[in-house]
Amino acid sequence: MDAHETRRLARFAAVMRRNIVEQVFAAQSGHPGGSLSCTDMLAVLYAKEMRVDPANPRWEDRDRFVLSKGHCSPALYAALAGRGFFPEADLSGFRRIDSYLQGHPSLKDVPGVDMSTGSLGQGISAAVGMALAGRLDGKDYRVYVILGDGELQEGQVWEAFMAAAHYRLDNLCAFLDHNGLQIDGAIEKVLSPECVADKFRAFNWNVLEVDGHDLSALDGALQAARAAGGRPTVIVGATVKGRGVSFMENQAGWHGTAPKQAQRDEAIAEIDAVLAALEGEA
Amino acid sequence: MADRMATREAYGLALAEFGADPRIVVLDADLSKSTMTATFQKVYPERHLNMGIAEGNMMSVACGLATCGKVAFASTFAIFAAERACEQIRNSACYPKLDLKVCATHAGLTVGEDGASHQCVEDIAIMRALPNMTVVQPCDAESTRLAIRAAIDRPGPFYIRLGRMPVDRIYRREDCPFQVGKAIVLRAGRDVTLAASGIMVHEALKAADRLAEEGVDARVLDLHTIKPIDRDALAAASRETGAIVTAEEHVILGGLGGAVAEVLSTQAPCVLRMVGVEDTFGRSGKPLELMAMYGLTAERIVEKAREAMAARDGR
Numbered sequence: 001m002d003a004h005e006t007r008r009l010a011r012f013a014a015v016m017r018r019n020i021v022e023q024v025f026a027a028q029s030g031h032p033g034g035s036l037s038c039t040d041m042l043a044v045l046y047a048k049e050m051r052v053d054p055a056n057p058r059w060e061d062r063d064r065f066v067l068s069k070g071h072c073s074p075a076l077y078a079a080l081a082g083r084g085f086f087p088e089a090d091l092s093g094f095r096r097i098d099s100y101l102q103g104h105p106s107l108k109d110v111p112g113v114d115m116s117t118g119s120l121g122q123g124i125s126a127a128v129g130m131a132l133a134g135r136l137d138g139k140d141y142r143v144y145v146i147l148g149d150g151e152l153q154e155g156q157v158w159e160a161f162m163a164a165a166h167y168r169l170d171n172l173c174a175f176l177d178h179n180g181l182q183i184d185g186a187i188e189k190v191l192s193p194e195c196v197a198d199k200f201r202a203f204n205w206n207v208l209e210v211d212g213h214d215l216s217a218l219d220g221a222l223q224a225a226r227a228a229g230g231r232p233t234v235i236v237g238a239t240v241k242g243r244g245v246s247f248m249e250n251q252a253g254w255h256g257t258a259p260k261q262a263q264r265d266e267a268i269a270e271i272d273a274v275l276a277a278l279e280g281e282a
Numbered sequence: 283m284a285d286r287m288a289t290r291e292a293y294g295l296a297l298a299e300f301g302a303d304p305r306i307v308v309l310d311a312d313l314s315k316s317t318m319t320a321t322f323q324k325v326y327p328e329r330h331l332n333m334g335i336a337e338g339n340m341m342s343v344a345c346g347l348a349t350c351g352k353v354a355f356a357s358t359f360a361i362f363a364a365e366r367a368c369e370q371i372r373n374s375a376c377y378p379k380l381d382l383k384v385c386a387t388h389a390g391l392t393v394g395e396d397g398a399s400h401q402c403v404e405d406i407a408i409m410r411a412l413p414n415m416t417v418v419q420p421c422d423a424e425s426t427r428l429a430i431r432a433a434i435d436r437p438g439p440f441y442i443r444l445g446r447m448p449v450d451r452i453y454r455r456e457d458c459p460f461q462v463g464k465a466i467v468l469r470a471g472r473d474v475t476l477a478a479s480g481i482m483v484h485e486a487l488k489a490a491d492r493l494a495e496e497g498v499d500a501r502v503l504d505l506h507t508i509k510p511i512d513r514d515a516l517a518a519a520s521r522e523t524g525a526i527v528t529a530e531e532h533v534i535l536g537g538l539g540g541a542v543a544e545v546l547s548t549q550a551p552c553v554l555r556m557v558g559v560e561d562t563f564g565r566s567g568k569p570l571e572l573m574a575m576y577g578l579t580a581e582r583i584v585e586k587a588r589e590a591m592a593a594r595d596g597r
Contacts, residue, residue, distance in 0.1 A: 114349060126343070162336070167331075
């Protein structure tokens with residue numbers, strides 16, 4: 001990935017971050033911390049990696065994406081709007097009674113959403129089903145999924161990991177958004193999933209460990225995943241909850257809290273400075 | 283074909299019969315020889331996916347397949363389908379209205395010797411509370427076959443409740459007026475109505491014979507579809523017979539009897555009595571012993587019919 005491409009993705013991600021803050025602020029409801037930590041993964045997927053057609057969201061040969069940590073819908077909606085699945089202006093309706101942008105992703109309501117999620121642990125299983133369908137139909141689409149690290153406490157995740165390896169689903173690529181925090185605090189304190197990469201390896205997945213905010217590294221991992229040969233891939237991304245908004249970073253308290261006006265202004269100013277710097281480089 | 287056949291066996295045969303449709307995939311949770319999905323597997327091994335003993339994952343994987351245009355049949359025992367994987371069915375299938383067809387076998391007390399842990403008598407109440415869900419319990423081989431055909435043709439999630447125990451044929455092949463949501467009038471009586479599903483349809487027919495010996499002309503409804511329930515057939519039964527007895531191999535809380543009570547009390551009031559499992563668990567035993575012990579019998583239906591007619595007539 002050259003500097004120009006990296007800058008383009010960084011800009012896409014910064015606009016996403018702006019839209020995440022604005023959605024949660026407008027709704028005074030939602031989950032900013034985990035949305036900001038998986039933003040760079042979604043930016044690389046939707047702005048570069050995935051084969052999708054915003055004009056035809058149900059195109060049967062498209063790559064699929066499942067947000068298994070469905071509460072981070074503001075990040076997914078920001079990515080979909082950024083890619084043109086629906087107007088950016090609609091994001092202001094997030095979680096409102098007259099909007100189609102449901103609190104958690106709903107495939108019947110939101111163009112570009114491939115699976116309804118929100119109950120943790122189920123999205124990864126649905127992604128396994130999509131990968132199996134691609135295999136059965138002889139299609140070459142790929143299936144991507146983002147899991148939270150707290151989500152690993154759901155036993156169903158490990159049932160899905162077992163099934164994906166058993167069926168040798170190398171068309172499946174998962175990200176772990178490993179920000180280390182969940183609602184009640186540090187995952188190590190709440191209920192540690194311990195040595196997650198080792199566990200994934202023990203389940204016979206191809207495991208890649210990267211900085212979850214390094215766009216080039218994420219892109220490189222995605223390309224490596226394509227060559228996994230008979231095994232599903234999990235990209236363990238070390239991330240920072242609240243990334244890009246200094247006062248939210250590494251704070252479990254920002255898991256599901258909306259910013260007030262002054263906090264919103266401070267966050268937007270910080271993101272706009274990043275955007276301005278990116279423009280300056282161009 | 284054998285005269286007696288369990289509905290689970292008819293299910294396996296129906297899957298094999300209709301299985302040439304490439305949209306059909308069948309998932310099982312290590313019970314394929316018991317649920318009879320193995321019958322499909324023999325013909326279409328590439329579209330039979332064993333997901334191991336992990337029912338929650340199986341339901342959500344099936345839903346992922348359904349988002350890609352598959353009609354996904356998922357089978358295990360009713361207790362693990364409707365109860366262990368209930369929330370997966372709700373959130374992964376019903377909310378997005380996907381083509382998940384849950385075919386739950388070994389429902390009710392007639393599981394027999396395995397005992398209460400495996401005797402699912404609450405699934406109808408649970409499944410019919412879910413928006414978008416269709417709930418069907420066929421009573422014999424041919425109606426099972428047509429229920430599977432309907433599940434393939436009709437979009438959205440289905441719950442089909444099947445039994446372990448062989449039962450007599452009620453309908454001849456190609457001669458069953460099965461339609462989702464339409465009760466079948468098996469006897470056209472006018473004195474009292476016996477409305478049943480599954481194996482209790484057989485008991486209701488026996489009860490009607492006994493009532494006939496007493497000069498009572500009983501109507502018998504095969505209420506195979508519990509959701510959406512046939513409001514018109516129930517309103518007609520209420521109006522024309524004034525006394526209804528429901529019979530189900532399920533607790534009398536929120537199941538077939540509950541569904542009928544909702545319609546009658548809000549739309550067409552009449553005397554109602556329910557035959558089913560009281561608010562209790564089952565136990566180990568042979569299927570017919572259990573039916574006798576828990577009152578799932580023609581005799582109990584006859585008693586309740588007499589009671590209902592007496593109440594209707596102010597006796």
